[in-house]
Amino acid sequence: MSLFFIVLLPFLGALLPGLMNSAGRAATAGVTFTVSLAAFIGLLTNLPAILAGEVVMARIEWMPLLGLNFTLMLDSLGFFFALLILGIGLLIIAYARNYLSRDDNMGEFFTYLLMFQGAMVGIVLSDNILLLLIFWELTSLSSFLLIGYWKHLPEGRQGARMALTVTGMGGLAMVGGMLLLGNIVGSFDLSVILQNRALIQADPLYLPALLLILLGCFTKSAQFPFHFWLPHAMAAPTPVSAYLHSATMVKAGIFLMARMWPVLSGTPEWFVIVTTAGLITMVLGAVIALFKHDLKALLAFSTVSHLGLITMLLGTGTAFGAMAAMFHILNHATFKAALFMSAGIIDHEAHTRDIRRLGGLRKLMPVTFVIATLAALSMAGIPLLNGFLSKEMMLEEATKTALFGAPWLVPALATFGSLFSAAYCFRLIGHVFFGPVRADYPAKPHDPPAGLWLPPALLMLPVVAIGVAPFLAEPFVKLVTAAVLGEAGEVPKAYFKIWHGLVPALFMSIAAVIGGLLLLAVFNPALRLWEAAPRPEAKQIFEALVQAVATLAEKLVLPLHNGAFSRYAAIATATILAAGYHAYDSGTLAPATRALQPVGAVPVAAWLMVLAATAGLVLLHRNRLLSLILMGIIGLMVSIGFVFFSAPDLAMTQFTVEVVTIILLLLALNFLPNRTPVESSVLRRLRDAGLAIAGGLAAFGLAYHYLLRNAVSDPISGFHLANSYKGGGGTNVVNVILVDFRGFDTYGEIIVLGIAALLIYALTETLLGGPVRARLLNRTPDQPLAGDMHPMMMVVLTRGIMPLVLLVGFYIFLRGHNEPGGGFIAGLIVAIAVVMQYMASGFSWATARLRYPYHGIIGTGVLIAGLTGLGAWFFGKPFLTSDFTYVRIPPFEKFELATAALFDLGVFLAVVGAVMLSLESFSRLARRAHTPETEHPMDIDPSRDDPQTNTAKEGV
Amino acid sequence: MEFLVASAIGALTAGGIYLVLRLRSFPVILGISLLTYAVNVFLFTSGRLTIGGAPILREGAIGYADPLPQALVLTAIVISFGMTAVVVMIGLGAFLGSDDDRVDDAPASAQDSPEARP
Incomplete structure (x- = not known):
């Protein structure tokens, strides 16, 4: 199977469990298992x-210019890890099916699990390091979701957050490290990077890159001093702990160290950092694990310890060390996953994981006892x-390693760590399974159904088989080791066997086992000693650190970001002014190249009106209704200005938009207070006036300056003018630009407009669904209501001119390609016609006659525009390429058919829908439950004898 | 002529900035609308001022106005309607939800004269 499928299957499959949730737990687990199994078989x-x-390769160019390609590589190292991930994954899925209770959302769990599985397989199969980072x-992220799966548990949430913070921080560091590495080599492909050992190690950036990559590895693999997150991640459901925190995710850091081993290892820096970190982690983890009472915490620290062991082996930089590391990864994955599952079984059956409350389970849970004992x-x-x-x-390997010039240090510490390791294993067996059967278990323990014990039992097969017949594993481990070493070393000749003769390692091993037994014998005094000793609590330190960072951020941000919008606006204005002044000050001023055009009386009159209306608006803005009228004057003058300066399309657009904007603001004023109170001090108003005048002068200066000068380089408009008719088939250049030359822009714009309208609709829905609704219903209008809700004159007039307005809209739309007009303007005109019906005849009357919902009209418009664009594909042209032809249907003149007109239809529909949906949403706020609904078109009903309509005046 | 247009842009900008710095949502919305006019006209003038040369291709025309800024401003006008509508809706929702149309959070308004509060 192609490597792409192996990586993508879990991701695609992740959609299924969530969908299958309602089909039952067995189906959900079944589909998850099938997806995993398919990927496993594919592997x-x-x-x-x-x-x-x-080496199997698969490659798709993704963003080749960035060096980011979807390149996958499967060698024996990747195969080994993928086998662990998918194989143990299958067991975990089977186990989780039985472990999760009925209250747990199983679909959600398996979706996260498959996402994680896909990401993990992606890591081990990536050939591109940027892809690997993704x-x-x-x-x-997926482990965050899995650790916090039991959202109701605070420990779960805190543990998930801690894991995400630590591993996310490490991930960031690793991004830096990988980028450095890629820059040193000049390629982001692993297969290239791995060939360049000498180049990388000679580069001055080797050390920073190494440190950053190791930071990523150490955080992920819980190496000292980042080991603390792993035990807290144990708040996750046990299948997650068994899968992520013993077999797979925590091995990702180890995997990367192994992957990078040929190019990064072998230097003194690598040796000292990695070996030391591994050694400390191994000893520290083992010591802490012994004194943990929670079964999963014990296993968590033992995992930390074993990861340290593997890290140390990789750190030595010898081929034998790498081989031992690979072998131990295999062994650890088998026995540790089994142990976690056993701990889960005990928790599941005895309802506690506290070792102090357990004991004597040997007789009650014989199957679990055998599995856990073998694994331990x-x-x-x-x-x-x-x-x-x-x-x-x-x-x-430890006996051959001399750290800090002391040959005894590593062997001694390794033996010490092994001793504690043996001790906690014996404690696990002794304190949980041996001893007398107790009477006070929280629940009556008994062996679980096969679904729970079978997965760990299957893992016992390799544990025993490899243990008895090591040669079974030897060829495979050596194959993997060869992939780790690459060209940097040769696979050691050493055979895997149980008896090596009386070598130092054997004595160290014996010492560790006997020492472990002795330590367990004096466990209680040792525990008292341990509990009396002061030791730092990682969680508190971590939380204090996070708190300190948050406080610092607050101190930096809050003084600026204090919630005062007017303050932000003032700061922004002043900043823009300062930047503009700097540009003006540091630039040069070319002489004017254009002459001033003569001024007539009419432009001066319009100018005076704009100025007067603006001044009036500023001075009288407290009277909100009056200010709307002044706004209208400004808008009208701007439209007239557009007409005057040869922009008929703009004038029509501005004029129609003006109408709908004023209607919108009027609708809003219906609810808002009619006056703005005096609030700011004189000083403040002076400050604002100063800022405003400065801003106004700046805008004036800028506009005046460039109006008198030609553009620095020739504008591209000449192209549009020359090609509008030839290429776009229209003589209205503005419209051709909109629907043809820059059609993609327009397409985006109608989508934005549609989103804005939907947003308004959604906000209205939210308001009407919340406590605001009651307030709206109880509102007493601040103005007396009109005597006749629907004035007859207006009703008759609007209905009369409706067809006429629609005709005008249609005409404007059709002629748009060649004369001023087009979809935007026609859409606005039609929207105004419809709004007039709402205003004259009332909301319910208009709604009752509405055949298509406005959302649908927006969607249809966007779809038509989009499909028109897609149509170009069928002719092998890029998106939105237009075409046109001239046809003649007999009684009519010859006319033009252009795909751009279809696109314009989409624009038209989107504009109508968006404007109407916005206005309709606003007026919906004003609807009241007891508004009388009348069947008749007018409130003054001609059929006075009809008794029912007399009630229509109620509530007026 | 250029002076008139430039000064009108300046006046609209000044009025817009002043109103945006007010403390209630309605004047702020008015201010944004004024700024919208100013910005649209400003963008439009980047094609320089042409009288009697609408960019409609016809025989015998001497010169055309620059069509590109016109096309850009046309969509800008429509989009600014959408934006105004959203802002008005947000302002209205805030007012209906809290019976208060101040744009600043409470601590900032403490520095303003308290006697004018309703």
Whole structure:
């Protein structure tokens, strides 16, 4: 199967569980399992190629200019991890089906799980490091969702937030590191990067890149000092802990260190940083784990410890260390996932995970006992189980590693860590399963149904098989190691076997096991000592840090962002003015190249009216109704100005928009107070006036300056004028630009307009659905209502001219391509005609006669415009390429048919719908439940004998 | 002629800025509308002023006005209607929800004279 499918299947499949939710739990889990299984089988189809030592590649160019391509690569390392991810994933899905209770939303869980699975597979199969980063972030996000899956638990939410903060921060660091690395090599493809060891290690940016990448790896893989998030992530449901926090996600950091091993390792910096961090994590995790009472916390810290062990092995930089690391990843994934599932079983059946409340479960839960004991013994490093083998290899590697010039340091600490590791494994077995059967379990423990114990039991097969017959795993581990090493080293010859002779590692192992048993014997005194010792609580430190950062941000932001809009506006105005002044001050002023045009009396009169109306608006703005009239005057003068300056289309648009805007503001004023009170002090008004005058002068200066000068470079308008008729088939250049040359712009604009109208509709719905509704209904209008709600003159007039207005609209629309007009203007004219009906005959009358909802009209308009654009594709042309022809249908003149007209129809419909939906929404606020509805067109009813209509005047 | 247009733009801008800096939502909306006029006319004038040369192609025409700014301003006018409508709706919703049409949050209005409050 193509690699793309393996990566994409979980993502596509992630849609299914959510949809299947209503089909029942079995169906939801079943479909999830099927999706995973398909990806798993797809992966296995690539096995022969992997075994033959080939590297499977798949590539799609995505953003080649950025170096970001969807390139996937499957070598044995990637195959190994993908096998773990998908294989253990299958077991986890089966387990989770039985683990989640009926109260849990199973579809949601499996959707997150599949998203995570896809992201994880994406990481291990990515060949492009930018692509890898995308998947890397996706694992952080999906793990956040999974950890916080039980939203009602505060621990879950806090744990999820902490995990996201820490791994997200590391992810950011890694973005930086990867970009540095890509710049050093000049390519973002892993296959290229891995060939350039010498180049990378010689580069001065090697160290920063290494540090940033390691930061990402360490946070993800919970290495000291970032180990603290992992135990808190245990608030997640146990399947998540077993999957993400033992087998897969926390191994992503390890995977990346292994992937980058050929080019990053082998330097002193790598050795010191990685080995030290791994060693500290291993010892610290093991010590803390021993004293944890929560079963999952114990396992979490033991995971931290084992991840440290693997990190340390990778840090040594030797081929043997890398091989031991790979082997231990395999072993750890098997026994740790089984242990987590066993812990989940115990929690599920005994209703507690507290070791102090457990004990004696050996007789009550024999199956779980066998599974957990085998897994724990393997973890402790007992022979004939797989954990023993890799632990021996680790100890052997440790004896050969000298850190900080002290050859004894690493072996001693490794033995010390192993000792505690053995101790907590023995504690887990001893304190949970052995001892007397108790009478006070929160629930009566018993073995679960097979659905719960079978998945961990299956994991015991490799644990025992590899433990007894190590040669089974040897070829595969060596194949993976070869992929890790690349050209930087040779796969060690060492054989995997149980008995290596009396080597130091064996004595260290024996010391660790015996020491572990002894430690468990003195556990109670040791616990008292541990609890008396002061130690930092990571969660508190973390929260204090987050709080400190938040406080700092507040101190920086709040003084500026204090919620005063007028203040922001003043700051913005002053800033723009200052920037403009700087530009003016630092630039040069060319001499004027255009002469002033002569002025007649009419323009001066219009100018005086604009000035007077603006001044009046500013001075009288407290009277809101009057200010609307003044606004109308300004709008009218602007329209006339457009006519005067050869822009008939603009004039018509401005004029019609003016009408609908004023109607809109009137509708709003219906609810708002009629007067604006005096609030600001004189000083403040002076400040605002100063800002306003400065702004006005600046705008005047700028406009006057460039009106007298030609453009710096020739405008492209000449092209439009020359090609409007030849290319667009229309003589109205403005309209041809709108529907043809810049049709894509227009398309975007009608969509924006439609969204604005829908937003208004949505806001109205929200208002009417909330407490505002009651207030609206109880409102007493501040003006006396008119005696006749629907004046007869107006009703007759508007209905009479409706067909006429529609005809005008139609005419304006049709002629738009060649004469002033077009979809925008026609849409506005028709909208005004419809609004007039609302105003004259009332809302209910108009609504009752409305055949199509306005949303639909907007949608139809956008669709028609879009489909017209798509139509060009069928002729192999780019989106929105137009075409036109001339036809003659006998009694008529020859006329033109252009696809642009169809596009313009879309514009027309969108404009009608948007304007009407906005106005209708506003007037819906004014509707009141007891508004009398009359069947008759007028309130003064000619048929006076009809007794029913007399009630129509009620409430007037 | 150029002086008249430029000064009208200046006057509209000044009036718009002053009203935008007011404390109630309605004058702020009026101010935004004034600024819209100013900006639209300003953009329009970037094609320079032409009298009697509408960009409708016909035989024997001497010169045409620049059509490109006209097309851009035409959509700008329609879009600004949409924007005004949204702003008015938000302002109206805020007023209906809280019975208060101040644009500033409470602490900022403390510096203004308190006696004028309703």
